[in-house]
Amino acid sequence: MPIRMADPGDAAALKALVESGYRGDSARRGWTHEADLLSDERITLAELQALLADSTVRVLVRDGAAGALAGCVCVTDRGAGVAYLGMLCVDPALQAGGIGRALIAAAHEAARDHFAAQTMEMTVISARPELIAYYQRRGYARTGETRPFPGVGGDHLSMVVLACALG
Template sequence: MTPPIPEPTLRTATLADLPALRVLVERAYRGDTARQGWTHEADLLDDERTTDEDLADAITDQAARVVVLAEADGALVGTVTVTNQGHGRSYLGMLCVDPELQAGGMGRRLIKAAERTARERFGARLMEMTVIDSRPELIAWYQRRGYVLREETRAFPVPGDHPFAMVVLENYLD
């Protein structure tokens, strides 16, 4: 009998994770590799999703936690960033799972880890996030996870002439 394959483990990212984390994020959000999954932005944007500097800042920021899902061999297969906004609020951002492994429950695990981190580390009672308004299937996925669409949109956070905006979702944490 073949031994079971261990599930990826959750942990906080370190600067040593930076190269693998950058590859994971770009694979999940941009380019042809992202199209293997369903949560990508590859049909909307063709620039880089993030930079090494931005990821390093998030990893070292005391008001943020970058959570990763790592295989037994150390390979990163998912990540989410939680940022303390103060006043009992946190922000969930850059949630992604390796495109070849999407639809297997890892995204749900990462959301639960992000919510737990927000409560325990930052004392948050509310988690907020933004999603590109032209991604109704992704918005619906978050709604099935308990997130409620607010009557608020925000400008897309990257300079340029983009034909979309960001919708705001929130979830009260238990």
């Protein structure tokens, strides 16, 4: 299935996908979850709607079965040739099938084509070495920078900054 730009009508399905992929028992079906680290809401519907309305953000989705989404990724223009990759999420039941790799490739293309970015940056929770390794296998490298964990409930966590040159 093709990857497409999300639209405001996708907000509820995006919320369901992101929550099922990152938090709660449903997330434990996959390997990329944060369910053992955090229990709060990953993103609110209002935050998703704001992302979908923001001209400096492109939310890409891959449709799944029966109106559900199989995956998503968010690309944000940071200016000065840098874009940010965030909210990469694949339905836990569909992980390890290439959807994540396809979404990353589409995110890189969007960053280059729509934001003229030469570098893609991202952050990963420091307590997730297997996820950091996943991104390193896809061309990302640690920058040496760490950032505080954003939001509520992550006082014990930090974010590792990774970057990738966009060819």
